[in-house]
Amino acid sequence: MESEFIAWLGARLPRHEQLTLGIGDDAALVRLRERGDLLISTDMLMDTVDFHLEQVDPRRIGRKAMAVNLSDIAAMAGRPLAAVVSVALPRSAGLPLAKALCEGFLPLAEQFDLALAGGDTNSWDGPLVISVTILGEPTERGPLTRRGALPGDVILVTGAFGGSILGRQFDFEPRVAEALALRARYELHAGIDVSDGLTLDLSRLAAASGCGAVVEPGKIPIAEAAREFAEHEPSRGTALDHALSDGEDFELILAAPPDAARQMLADQPLGVPLTAIGQVVAEPGLWQVDAAGARRPLEARGFLH
Amino acid sequence: MESEFIAWLGARLPRHEQLTLGIGDDAALVRLRERGDLLISTDMLMDTVDFHLEQVDPRRIGRKAMAVNLSDIAAMAGRPLAAVVSVALPRSAGLPLAKALCEGFLPLAEQFDLALAGGDTNSWDGPLVISVTILGEPTERGPLTRRGALPGDVILVTGAFGGSILGRQFDFEPRVAEALALRARYELHAGIDVSDGLTLDLSRLAAASGCGAVVEPGKIPIAEAAREFAEHEPSRGTALDHALSDGEDFELILAAPPDAARQMLADQPLGVPLTAIGQVVAEPGLWQVDAAGARRPLEARGFLH
Numbered sequence: 001m002e003s004e005f006i007a008w009l010g011a012r013l014p015r016h017e018q019l020t021l022g023i024g025d026d027a028a029l030v031r032l033r034e035r036g037d038l039l040i041s042t043d044m045l046m047d048t049v050d051f052h053l054e055q056v057d058p059r060r061i062g063r064k065a066m067a068v069n070l071s072d073i074a075a076m077a078g079r080p081l082a083a084v085v086s087v088a089l090p091r092s093a094g095l096p097l098a099k100a101l102c103e104g105f106l107p108l109a110e111q112f113d114l115a116l117a118g119g120d121t122n123s124w125d126g127p128l129v130i131s132v133t134i135l136g137e138p139t140e141r142g143p144l145t146r147r148g149a150l151p152g153d154v155i156l157v158t159g160a161f162g163g164s165i166l167g168r169q170f171d172f173e174p175r176v177a178e179a180l181a182l183r184a185r186y187e188l189h190a191g192i193d194v195s196d197g198l199t200l201d202l203s204r205l206a207a208a209s210g211c212g213a214v215v216e217p218g219k220i221p222i223a224e225a226a227r228e229f230a231e232h233e234p235s236r237g238t239a240l241d242h243a244l245s246d247g248e249d250f251e252l253i254l255a256a257p258p259d260a261a262r263q264m265l266a267d268q269p270l271g272v273p274l275t276a277i278g279q280v281v282a283e284p285g286l287w288q289v290d291a292a293g294a295r296r297p298l299e300a301r302g303f304l305h
Numbered sequence: 306m307e308s309e310f311i312a313w314l315g316a317r318l319p320r321h322e323q324l325t326l327g328i329g330d331d332a333a334l335v336r337l338r339e340r341g342d343l344l345i346s347t348d349m350l351m352d353t354v355d356f357h358l359e360q361v362d363p364r365r366i367g368r369k370a371m372a373v374n375l376s377d378i379a380a381m382a383g384r385p386l387a388a389v390v391s392v393a394l395p396r397s398a399g400l401p402l403a404k405a406l407c408e409g410f411l412p413l414a415e416q417f418d419l420a421l422a423g424g425d426t427n428s429w430d431g432p433l434v435i436s437v438t439i440l441g442e443p444t445e446r447g448p449l450t451r452r453g454a455l456p457g458d459v460i461l462v463t464g465a466f467g468g469s470i471l472g473r474q475f476d477f478e479p480r481v482a483e484a485l486a487l488r489a490r491y492e493l494h495a496g497i498d499v500s501d502g503l504t505l506d507l508s509r510l511a512a513a514s515g516c517g518a519v520v521e522p523g524k525i526p527i528a529e530a531a532r533e534f535a536e537h538e539p540s541r542g543t544a545l546d547h548a549l550s551d552g553e554d555f556e557l558i559l560a561a562p563p564d565a566a567r568q569m570l571a572d573q574p575l576g577v578p579l580t581a582i583g584q585v586v587a588e589p590g591l592w593q594v595d596a597a598g599a600r601r602p603l604e605a606r607g608f609l610h
Contacts, residue, residue, distance in 0.1 A: 026380035027346035041332035044391035044425045075331035086349035120349045133438035
């Protein structure tokens with residue numbers, strides 16, 4: 001099946017100027033735009049864990065596999081460059097499934113000017129597994145890591161949180177353009193994308209920076225889907241609970257010095273809202289302040305692999 | 306489990322000067338030695354297809370997952386640079402399995418000066434899947450593709466073929482150093498590594514070059530394991546049959562102009578034998594010649610994914 005699939009893919013793929021040698025050899029050759037460092041990240045999605053093949057159009061699965069990797073490059077404020085995709089296909093599904101996965105991620109690759117540089121297509125008796133590795137280039141300002149946050153920094157987020165399971169977990173927009181736009185115009189100290197949960201990923205950014213974070217729960221932008229979810233299944237928590245811990249929002253958390261944050265909030269330079277939800281503090285840990293200003297611990301919750 | 310595993314791995318990993326930012330952020334940062342192009346390749350191995358977890362030390366599985374990717378870089382005559390590893394671990398096996406896989410591939414990474422630049426660790430109810438993506442750099446002479454063979458070229462192979470299932474499928478040596486040594490000293494036109502079968506991969510090299518190939522079966526170097534296999538299970542073919550089609554030898558097939566080939570054969574510059582097994586011809590297809598010089602078609606056999 002692999003040779004038939006590669007032939008189909010060869011005809012389907014657009015030419016990409018960065019791809020000096022494309023699929024079909026033992027390795028592909030990617031031309032780098034500039035000398036320097038390279039970003040690399042990888043994510044594997046599995047049936048029953050990250051999606052349910054029986055319940056969802058496989059094109060959305062293919063799209064998600066690429067989008068979560070693009071989100072990692074966005075979190076580093078990098079430019080996407082190339083990706084490779086490996087799949088283990090259930091034997092019964094075969095070529096139509098392989099093609100549907102591609103039809104899901106190829107539009108995203110085109111949107112983000114990403115060269116599809118190869119892959120590995122396998123059949124087996126197990127469930128669908130799809131693994132994507134992405135390459136990117138940091139901009140002139142360097143990669144935006146999790147490590148640079150300083151006490152006093154404002155914690156900003158793009159978009160809104162919670163309830164991604166109702167659909168946004170597949171259809172989210174990786175914040176690549178947003179990260180590049182902010183990185184180019186404003187001073188940013190640290191960044192991370194929310195894959196596992198707003199509080200969990202924020203606690204990771206804070207820990208990597210050797211700091212803590214104080215969140216004002218009243219300021220957290222709550223997605224419509226989180227409200228919907230809470231309304232239909234009140235036993236599973238409030239809309240705010242979902243926003244704090246659901247995960248798969250794939251929005252950005254950024255730490256910026258107060259002046260830059262003030263400017264960003266005033267400019268609102270993105271198509272998506274930018275919201276201040278708290279502050280970086282010197283004391284390690286995660287905290288919340290109530291309306292009266294009292295501070296108490298906030299549990300870092302989310303999806304642990 | 307993932308955070309515990311990453312902590313263990315962070316302590317276990319040697320520092321690598323090419324890795325400006327290692328595991329633990331949204332992406333890793335790899336420093337390129339030189340401006341230019343980048344080789345990228347990926348291979349996914351699955352329980353019951355590429356190995357049987359019940360029957361083999363998981364360290365050998367981890368080693369194999371890395372070694373097959375190194376073999377792809379060898380086939381392009383490139384220098385290995387960095388790799389990322391994703392795994393789907395059976396929930397029952399967990400951390401000990403993850404560590405054993407690492408203990409299998411880390412020595413190989415060190416041997417080939419390969420930076421481990423990240424990965425994705427997942428647990429699920431399915432069988433073990435391990436996916437590796439490798440980056441490499443072509444040398445000054447450029448990448449050695451499958452495409453450059455010319456009629457009249459001599460077909461050379463490293464090592465011996467057949468019976469890899471008796472153990473060499475796990476313990477083979479990726480021919481990275483051999484490919485680099487030959488590429489530096491001699492003119493080579495094309496190359497491929499034998500993953501799916503000598504005749505099948507030779508037919509791929511010939512087809513990619515728009516040529517055919519004539520093989521002298523009497524000259525094929527047959528591995529001891531192929532003889533062993535044929536002796537114990539004569540119904541499954543002769544030792545030569547195994548050498549022609551077993552696959553997972555991970556030796557190199559090279560096409561070189563006659564003068565260069567003659568010199569290489571006389572020099573025998575590698576620790577492993579270099580053998581001429583036939584010739585590239587203009588007419589597409591795969592052929593064998595008998596001792597009397599008569600030519601007849603040779604079936605391209607091997608493992609089709």
